[in-house]
Amino acid sequence: MKDVFRRSSARADHIGWAVFILSPFLLLWMISLFLGVNTLDSHPVWMDELSNYRTLLSWHEHGFSTGYYGMLEQNAAIGTMGTSGIGPILIYGLFVKLFGVSHNTIMLCNALWCSLAAAVFCLIRKPRLSASLLLTGLMLCYAPIVLYCLTSMTQWFDYALVLLYITFLLGFQEKRRVWMLVLCILCILMGTLYRPMYCILFLPVILIFCRYRIGWRLVWFSIPALIASFICCYIGMQTAAPQAQGFVYHLLRAPDAATFVRMLLSHAKSNLMDYFIRPTHSLMQDAFRVLYWGVTIGCGLGTFVCTVLSPERKLRLRFGYRGPMMSCFALLLAAFAFTVLFYETYDWQDFRRLAPYLWLVIAYMVARNRPSIPTLMLGCCVVTLGLLLFSPEGAFVDANRFAYPESPESLPEVVAAIEYDEAADDPFDNTIRTDLCTYPIMEQIHPGMGMQYGWFTTETTGKSRWILTDRLKCPVSGYENVLDTGDYKLYRKIDE
Numbered sequence: 001m002k003d004v005f006r007r008s009s010a011r012a013d014h015i016g017w018a019v020f021i022l023s024p025f026l027l028l029w030m031i032s033l034f035l036g037v038n039t040l041d042s043h044p045v046w047m048d049e050l051s052n053y054r055t056l057l058s059w060h061e062h063g064f065s066t067g068y069y070g071m072l073e074q075n076a077a078i079g080t081m082g083t084s085g086i087g088p089i090l091i092y093g094l095f096v097k098l099f100g101v102s103h104n105t106i107m108l109c110n111a112l113w114c115s116l117a118a119a120v121f122c123l124i125r126k127p128r129l130s131a132s133l134l135l136t137g138l139m140l141c142y143a144p145i146v147l148y149c150l151t152s153m154t155q156w157f158d159y160a161l162v163l164l165y166i167t168f169l170l171g172f173q174e175k176r177r178v179w180m181l182v183l184c185i186l187c188i189l190m191g192t193l194y195r196p197m198y199c200i201l202f203l204p205v206i207l208i209f210c211r212y213r214i215g216w217r218l219v220w221f222s223i224p225a226l227i228a229s230f231i232c233c234y235i236g237m238q239t240a241a242p243q244a245q246g247f248v249y250h251l252l253r254a255p256d257a258a259t260f261v262r263m264l265l266s267h268a269k270s271n272l273m274d275y276f277i278r279p280t281h282s283l284m285q286d287a288f289r290v291l292y293w294g295v296t297i298g299c300g301l302g303t304f305v306c307t308v309l310s311p312e313r314k315l316r317l318r319f320g321y322r323g324p325m326m327s328c329f330a331l332l333l334a335a336f337a338f339t340v341l342f343y344e345t346y347d348w349q350d351f352r353r354l355a356p357y358l359w360l361v362i363a364y365m366v367a368r369n370r371p372s373i374p375t376l377m378l379g380c381c382v383v384t385l386g387l388l389l390f391s392p393e394g395a396f397v398d399a400n401r402f403a404y405p406e407s408p409e410s411l412p413e414v415v416a417a418i419e420y421d422e423a424a425d426d427p428f429d430n431t432i433r434t435d436l437c438t439y440p441i442m443e444q445i446h447p448g449m450g451m452q453y454g455w456f457t458t459e460t461t462g463k464s465r466w467i468l469t470d471r472l473k474c475p476v477s478g479y480e481n482v483l484d485t486g487d488y489k490l491y492r493k494i495d496e
Contacts, residue, residue, distance in 0.1 A: 016132030017122040023139040024111040037402040049152035051083045054442040067430035067450025070241030072460040082241030087194030110156035117160035141381040144355035150395040162360040192232035199229035200334045212323025275345040284387040299329035328361045407440040410485035420446040433464035467491035
């Protein structure tokens with residue numbers, strides 16, 4: 001393979017490696033300068049962030065011997081950490097056991113994961129200076145990374161996962177090292193355990209084995225991938241509480257095959273209308289969608305045509321089938337199809353689910369010394385990032401993101417009134433049903449107490465020993481009011 005990147009000295013290459021490895025922390029520093037705040041003071045704000053933080057806090061202090069975590073009093077089949085499933089523990093558990101949990105633990109862990117992935121990439125791939133700087137630019141200017149790097153979400157970790165995946169995939173593809181294949185598959189399995197959509201990363205591996213041809217080899221190599229994906233998805237679902245408000249929950253409970261198909265098609269139609277017709281009211285998201293499909297179409301065209309530099313230093317078109325480009329096209333198309341069929345394409349969901357796959361494809365091209373599309377992509381990323389900074393969204397406009405959130409003075413009184421029972425046989429005896437999700441509540445309530453979130457209805461109350469709310473939204477029976485501070489109301493289940 002001819003290296004189209006400019007040649008550079010070994011020392012320059014090593015400087016490029018260092019810059020790329022440190023790019024996650026460089027990003028946090030640049031955001032600190034731009035916002036005039038210390039990004040290390042970032043606190044969890046969103047429900048998902050608070051759930052991840054609280055899950056790690058409870059697991060660090062009490063393991064799985066806690067009350068039930070989940071939504072609407074539906075607990076997971078395995079374990080008690082049902083709200084976020086096994087994901088936070090799988091990704092951050094070792095760091096938490098070594099260093100504990102604080103408000104910025106997940107953000108720092110994400111940065112460390114990305115730095116570690118970049119270090120592995122540099123040690124194995126040994127990229128040129130220009131390639132390292134291009135990847136650094138894609139890390140610093142990619143709007144989805146910039147948006148989520150301040151949060152206690154797993155989104156930033158996704159980029160570490162796909163970078164490791166690229167490193168091991170190419171290591172096997174180019175040198176046929178079996179241990180690289182094993183590590184590549186482990187990356188896929190780890191991702192699938194906490195997010196089923198990552199099972200589509202098996203697709204490029206399968207295409208390599210079947211030499212990018214459609215035939216019986218494709219079918220036979222797909223069977224073990226499907227089995228492994230099913231097992232990981234099943235384990236992940238067993239550790240997560242059922243999401244009664246989600247589409248997949250109801251799809252899996254369809255009474256017959258015909259209803260299953262109708263539900264799937266109707267959901268896909270609604271998602272396509274949301275994606276292509278209904279406005280997002282966000283210039284940054286609109287720009288990202290154009291970028292996603294621009295790269296997807298480019299990969300589709302690149303499957304059959306490419307540009308080459310002639311001996312006369314002129315660009316010429318060369319026609320012919322190119323398997324790796326077809327693999328990129330298939331991966332982006334599969335990610336979009338999976339999102340449309342099983343998830344949603346509104347309220348940021350398509351944005352945060354598809355973003356890692358687009359970044360994966362671009363980084364893959366850089367790693368294969370194909371800089372044309374990645375360089376163009378970097379320019380588009382700068383424009384998209386400019387739209388985000390011109391009209392801030394998400395974490396950039398959150399109140400209390402960089403300061404300890406204020407809470408009513410009566411919160412310590414409420415916390416003291418909630419008793420943790422170490423001898424409880426039923427986890428629901430140490431569970432709080434609540435619709436109040438703030439960082440002070442998550443931090444101050446005893447870590448052994450599980451939290452059941454969600455809107456109050458008569459069907460979703462009655463199991464948890466405690467109810468904590470600001471105003472009871474539905475009638476409940478079998479509970480007594482033990483505390484009313486005006487800001488909080490605390491109820492306890494009456495012992496029979």
